[in-house]
Amino acid sequence: KTAVSPSFYEGIAGSGHPVGHYLRDVQKSALKGLWEGIQAGLLPGLDDSWFFRTFMPNAQIEAAQLDKNKESSFEDIWPKVTKLNLYDPLTLLASVPGAAKLLFKPKAIHTEGFGVVEQVGPDDVTHPEKAKLLMSALAKSALAQSTVAPD
Incomplete structure:
Protein backbone atom coordinates (compact mmCIF):
# COMPACT_ATOMS: atom_id res chain seq x y z
CA LYS A 1 0.00 0.00 0.00
CA ASP A 88 -4.65 -2.50 -5.03
CA PRO A 89 -2.30 -1.04 -7.65
CA LEU A 90 -3.12 -3.86 -10.08
CA THR A 91 -6.77 -2.80 -10.14
CA LEU A 92 -5.63 0.77 -10.70
CA LEU A 93 -3.41 -0.38 -13.54
CA ALA A 94 -6.40 -2.09 -15.15
CA SER A 95 -8.21 1.26 -15.18
CA VAL A 96 -5.50 2.90 -17.31
CA PRO A 97 -6.43 1.91 -20.88
CA GLY A 98 -2.94 2.17 -22.40
CA ALA A 99 -1.24 0.22 -19.63
CA ALA A 100 -3.98 -2.38 -19.44
CA LYS A 101 -3.76 -3.17 -23.15
CA LEU A 102 0.02 -3.63 -22.89
CA LEU A 103 -0.32 -6.31 -20.23
CA PHE A 104 -3.80 -7.84 -20.46
CA LYS A 105 -6.26 -9.31 -22.96
CA PRO A 106 -9.46 -8.64 -21.07
CA LYS A 107 -12.64 -10.46 -22.05
CA ALA A 108 -15.66 -8.20 -22.35
CA ILE A 109 -18.69 -9.48 -20.50
CA HIS A 110 -21.97 -7.99 -21.70
CA THR A 111 -25.09 -8.14 -19.55
CA GLU A 112 -28.29 -6.56 -20.77
CA GLY A 113 -29.15 -3.46 -18.79
CA PHE A 114 -25.65 -3.08 -17.38
CA GLY A 115 -22.37 -1.64 -18.59
CA VAL A 116 -19.62 -3.77 -20.06
CA VAL A 117 -17.32 -5.45 -17.56
CA GLU A 118 -13.86 -6.65 -18.51
CA GLN A 119 -12.51 -9.79 -16.90
CA VAL A 120 -8.83 -10.71 -16.78
CA GLY A 121 -8.13 -14.36 -16.00
CA PRO A 122 -4.77 -16.08 -15.48
CA ASP A 123 -4.47 -16.85 -19.20
CA ASP A 124 -5.28 -13.26 -20.18
CA VAL A 125 -2.01 -11.72 -19.00
CA THR A 126 -0.12 -11.21 -22.27
CA HIS A 127 3.28 -10.44 -20.77
CA PRO A 128 3.48 -11.89 -17.24
CA GLU A 129 7.17 -11.03 -16.94
CA LYS A 130 6.46 -7.38 -17.74
CA ALA A 131 3.54 -7.33 -15.32
CA LYS A 132 5.78 -8.73 -12.56
CA LEU A 133 8.51 -6.19 -13.30
CA LEU A 134 6.03 -3.32 -13.31
CA MET A 135 4.40 -4.41 -10.04
CA SER A 136 7.83 -4.88 -8.46
CA ALA A 137 8.91 -1.40 -9.56
CA LEU A 138 5.68 0.12 -8.25
CA ALA A 139 6.11 -1.65 -4.91
CA LYS A 140 9.74 -0.54 -4.59
CA SER A 141 8.77 3.03 -5.42
CA ALA A 142 5.97 2.98 -2.84
CA LEU A 143 8.30 1.57 -0.17
CA ALA A 144 10.99 4.14 -0.97
CA GLN A 145 8.47 6.98 -0.69
CA SER A 146 7.06 5.66 2.58
CA THR A 147 10.50 5.70 4.23
CA VAL A 148 11.30 9.30 3.25
CA ALA A 149 10.90 11.66 6.20
CA PRO A 150 8.42 14.51 5.61
CA ASP A 151 9.78 18.05 5.28
Missing part, protein backbone atom coordinates in the same frame (compact mmCIF):
# COMPACT_ATOMS: atom_id res chain seq x y z
CA THR A 2 1.06 3.58 -0.52
CA ALA A 3 -0.49 6.94 0.35
CA VAL A 4 -2.30 9.02 -2.25
CA SER A 5 -4.60 12.03 -2.00
CA PRO A 6 -8.36 12.00 -2.62
CA SER A 7 -7.68 14.14 -5.71
CA PHE A 8 -5.82 11.14 -7.13
CA TYR A 9 -9.02 9.09 -6.90
CA GLU A 10 -11.09 11.98 -8.25
CA GLY A 11 -8.70 12.14 -11.21
CA ILE A 12 -9.01 8.48 -12.09
CA ALA A 13 -12.79 8.65 -11.67
CA GLY A 14 -12.76 11.69 -13.97
CA SER A 15 -11.26 9.51 -16.70
CA GLY A 16 -14.72 7.98 -17.07
CA HIS A 17 -13.40 4.44 -16.65
CA PRO A 18 -15.75 2.38 -14.44
CA VAL A 19 -12.82 1.01 -12.42
CA GLY A 20 -11.79 4.59 -11.65
CA HIS A 21 -15.29 5.33 -10.36
CA TYR A 22 -15.26 2.11 -8.36
CA LEU A 23 -11.90 2.82 -6.71
CA ARG A 24 -12.96 6.36 -5.73
CA ASP A 25 -16.31 5.23 -4.37
CA VAL A 26 -14.81 2.33 -2.40
CA GLN A 27 -12.22 4.61 -0.75
CA LYS A 28 -14.77 7.23 0.22
CA SER A 29 -17.27 4.66 1.47
CA ALA A 30 -14.66 2.79 3.52
CA LEU A 31 -13.39 5.99 5.12
CA LYS A 32 -16.95 7.10 5.87
CA GLY A 33 -17.65 3.77 7.56
CA LEU A 34 -14.48 4.11 9.60
CA TRP A 35 -15.34 7.69 10.66
CA GLU A 36 -18.89 6.74 11.62
CA GLY A 37 -17.66 3.68 13.53
CA ILE A 38 -15.26 5.85 15.52
CA GLN A 39 -18.00 8.41 16.22
CA ALA A 40 -20.34 5.65 17.43
CA GLY A 41 -17.63 4.22 19.72
CA LEU A 42 -17.64 0.90 17.88
CA LEU A 43 -13.88 0.72 17.27
CA PRO A 44 -11.96 0.39 20.56
CA GLY A 45 -8.57 2.07 20.47
CA LEU A 46 -9.48 4.33 17.55
CA ASP A 47 -10.55 7.88 18.20
CA ASP A 48 -10.82 11.23 16.44
CA SER A 49 -7.15 12.03 17.10
CA TRP A 50 -6.03 8.78 15.47
CA PHE A 51 -8.27 9.45 12.47
CA PHE A 52 -6.88 12.96 11.99
CA ARG A 53 -3.25 11.85 12.42
CA THR A 54 -3.78 9.04 9.91
CA PHE A 55 -5.74 10.80 7.17
CA MET A 56 -5.34 14.57 7.66
CA PRO A 57 -2.65 17.19 8.33
CA ASN A 58 -2.70 19.32 11.49
CA ALA A 59 -4.36 16.48 13.38
CA GLN A 60 -4.19 18.07 16.82
CA ILE A 61 -5.72 21.32 15.58
CA GLU A 62 -8.54 19.48 13.82
CA ALA A 63 -9.18 17.22 16.83
CA ALA A 64 -9.32 20.23 19.17
CA GLN A 65 -11.76 21.99 16.85
CA LEU A 66 -13.88 18.85 16.57
CA ASP A 67 -14.14 18.50 20.35
CA LYS A 68 -15.80 21.93 20.40
CA ASN A 69 -18.22 20.86 17.68
CA LYS A 70 -18.87 17.13 18.15
CA GLU A 71 -21.50 17.16 15.38
CA SER A 72 -19.01 17.06 12.48
CA SER A 73 -20.33 14.83 9.74
CA PHE A 74 -18.23 12.82 7.33
CA GLU A 75 -19.14 15.29 4.58
CA ASP A 76 -17.44 18.01 6.69
CA ILE A 77 -14.38 15.80 7.17
CA TRP A 78 -13.94 14.41 3.62
CA PRO A 79 -12.70 17.64 1.96
CA LYS A 80 -9.91 17.89 4.57
CA VAL A 81 -8.58 14.35 4.02
CA THR A 82 -5.17 14.41 2.34
CA LYS A 83 -3.92 10.84 2.71
CA LEU A 84 -5.58 7.62 1.57
CA ASN A 85 -4.09 4.20 0.99
CA LEU A 86 -3.76 2.61 -2.43
CA TYR A 87 -4.22 -1.05 -1.57
Whole structure:
Protein backbone atom coordinates (compact mmCIF):
# COMPACT_ATOMS: atom_id res chain seq x y z
CA LYS A 1 0.00 0.00 0.00
CA THR A 2 1.06 3.58 -0.52
CA ALA A 3 -0.49 6.94 0.35
CA VAL A 4 -2.30 9.02 -2.25
CA SER A 5 -4.60 12.03 -2.00
CA PRO A 6 -8.36 12.00 -2.62
CA SER A 7 -7.68 14.14 -5.71
CA PHE A 8 -5.82 11.14 -7.13
CA TYR A 9 -9.02 9.09 -6.90
CA GLU A 10 -11.09 11.98 -8.25
CA GLY A 11 -8.70 12.14 -11.21
CA ILE A 12 -9.01 8.48 -12.09
CA ALA A 13 -12.79 8.65 -11.67
CA GLY A 14 -12.76 11.69 -13.97
CA SER A 15 -11.26 9.51 -16.70
CA GLY A 16 -14.72 7.98 -17.07
CA HIS A 17 -13.40 4.44 -16.65
CA PRO A 18 -15.75 2.38 -14.44
CA VAL A 19 -12.82 1.01 -12.42
CA GLY A 20 -11.79 4.59 -11.65
CA HIS A 21 -15.29 5.33 -10.36
CA TYR A 22 -15.26 2.11 -8.36
CA LEU A 23 -11.90 2.82 -6.71
CA ARG A 24 -12.96 6.36 -5.73
CA ASP A 25 -16.31 5.23 -4.37
CA VAL A 26 -14.81 2.33 -2.40
CA GLN A 27 -12.22 4.61 -0.75
CA LYS A 28 -14.77 7.23 0.22
CA SER A 29 -17.27 4.66 1.47
CA ALA A 30 -14.66 2.79 3.52
CA LEU A 31 -13.39 5.99 5.12
CA LYS A 32 -16.95 7.10 5.87
CA GLY A 33 -17.65 3.77 7.56
CA LEU A 34 -14.48 4.11 9.60
CA TRP A 35 -15.34 7.69 10.66
CA GLU A 36 -18.89 6.74 11.62
CA GLY A 37 -17.66 3.68 13.53
CA ILE A 38 -15.26 5.85 15.52
CA GLN A 39 -18.00 8.41 16.22
CA ALA A 40 -20.34 5.65 17.43
CA GLY A 41 -17.63 4.22 19.72
CA LEU A 42 -17.64 0.90 17.88
CA LEU A 43 -13.88 0.72 17.27
CA PRO A 44 -11.96 0.39 20.56
CA GLY A 45 -8.57 2.07 20.47
CA LEU A 46 -9.48 4.33 17.55
CA ASP A 47 -10.55 7.88 18.20
CA ASP A 48 -10.82 11.23 16.44
CA SER A 49 -7.15 12.03 17.10
CA TRP A 50 -6.03 8.78 15.47
CA PHE A 51 -8.27 9.45 12.47
CA PHE A 52 -6.88 12.96 11.99
CA ARG A 53 -3.25 11.85 12.42
CA THR A 54 -3.78 9.04 9.91
CA PHE A 55 -5.74 10.80 7.17
CA MET A 56 -5.34 14.57 7.66
CA PRO A 57 -2.65 17.19 8.33
CA ASN A 58 -2.70 19.32 11.49
CA ALA A 59 -4.36 16.48 13.38
CA GLN A 60 -4.19 18.07 16.82
CA ILE A 61 -5.72 21.32 15.58
CA GLU A 62 -8.54 19.48 13.82
CA ALA A 63 -9.18 17.22 16.83
CA ALA A 64 -9.32 20.23 19.17
CA GLN A 65 -11.76 21.99 16.85
CA LEU A 66 -13.88 18.85 16.57
CA ASP A 67 -14.14 18.50 20.35
CA LYS A 68 -15.80 21.93 20.40
CA ASN A 69 -18.22 20.86 17.68
CA LYS A 70 -18.87 17.13 18.15
CA GLU A 71 -21.50 17.16 15.38
CA SER A 72 -19.01 17.06 12.48
CA SER A 73 -20.33 14.83 9.74
CA PHE A 74 -18.23 12.82 7.33
CA GLU A 75 -19.14 15.29 4.58
CA ASP A 76 -17.44 18.01 6.69
CA ILE A 77 -14.38 15.80 7.17
CA TRP A 78 -13.94 14.41 3.62
CA PRO A 79 -12.70 17.64 1.96
CA LYS A 80 -9.91 17.89 4.57
CA VAL A 81 -8.58 14.35 4.02
CA THR A 82 -5.17 14.41 2.34
CA LYS A 83 -3.92 10.84 2.71
CA LEU A 84 -5.58 7.62 1.57
CA ASN A 85 -4.09 4.20 0.99
CA LEU A 86 -3.76 2.61 -2.43
CA TYR A 87 -4.22 -1.05 -1.57
CA ASP A 88 -4.65 -2.50 -5.03
CA PRO A 89 -2.30 -1.04 -7.65
CA LEU A 90 -3.12 -3.86 -10.08
CA THR A 91 -6.77 -2.80 -10.14
CA LEU A 92 -5.63 0.77 -10.70
CA LEU A 93 -3.41 -0.38 -13.54
CA ALA A 94 -6.40 -2.09 -15.15
CA SER A 95 -8.21 1.26 -15.18
CA VAL A 96 -5.50 2.90 -17.31
CA PRO A 97 -6.43 1.91 -20.88
CA GLY A 98 -2.94 2.17 -22.40
CA ALA A 99 -1.24 0.22 -19.63
CA ALA A 100 -3.98 -2.38 -19.44
CA LYS A 101 -3.76 -3.17 -23.15
CA LEU A 102 0.02 -3.63 -22.89
CA LEU A 103 -0.32 -6.31 -20.23
CA PHE A 104 -3.80 -7.84 -20.46
CA LYS A 105 -6.26 -9.31 -22.96
CA PRO A 106 -9.46 -8.64 -21.07
CA LYS A 107 -12.64 -10.46 -22.05
CA ALA A 108 -15.66 -8.20 -22.35
CA ILE A 109 -18.69 -9.48 -20.50
CA HIS A 110 -21.97 -7.99 -21.70
CA THR A 111 -25.09 -8.14 -19.55
CA GLU A 112 -28.29 -6.56 -20.77
CA GLY A 113 -29.15 -3.46 -18.79
CA PHE A 114 -25.65 -3.08 -17.38
CA GLY A 115 -22.37 -1.64 -18.59
CA VAL A 116 -19.62 -3.77 -20.06
CA VAL A 117 -17.32 -5.45 -17.56
CA GLU A 118 -13.86 -6.65 -18.51
CA GLN A 119 -12.51 -9.79 -16.90
CA VAL A 120 -8.83 -10.71 -16.78
CA GLY A 121 -8.13 -14.36 -16.00
CA PRO A 122 -4.77 -16.08 -15.48
CA ASP A 123 -4.47 -16.85 -19.20
CA ASP A 124 -5.28 -13.26 -20.18
CA VAL A 125 -2.01 -11.72 -19.00
CA THR A 126 -0.12 -11.21 -22.27
CA HIS A 127 3.28 -10.44 -20.77
CA PRO A 128 3.48 -11.89 -17.24
CA GLU A 129 7.17 -11.03 -16.94
CA LYS A 130 6.46 -7.38 -17.74
CA ALA A 131 3.54 -7.33 -15.32
CA LYS A 132 5.78 -8.73 -12.56
CA LEU A 133 8.51 -6.19 -13.30
CA LEU A 134 6.03 -3.32 -13.31
CA MET A 135 4.40 -4.41 -10.04
CA SER A 136 7.83 -4.88 -8.46
CA ALA A 137 8.91 -1.40 -9.56
CA LEU A 138 5.68 0.12 -8.25
CA ALA A 139 6.11 -1.65 -4.91
CA LYS A 140 9.74 -0.54 -4.59
CA SER A 141 8.77 3.03 -5.42
CA ALA A 142 5.97 2.98 -2.84
CA LEU A 143 8.30 1.57 -0.17
CA ALA A 144 10.99 4.14 -0.97
CA GLN A 145 8.47 6.98 -0.69
CA SER A 146 7.06 5.66 2.58
CA THR A 147 10.50 5.70 4.23
CA VAL A 148 11.30 9.30 3.25
CA ALA A 149 10.90 11.66 6.20
CA PRO A 150 8.42 14.51 5.61
CA ASP A 151 9.78 18.05 5.28
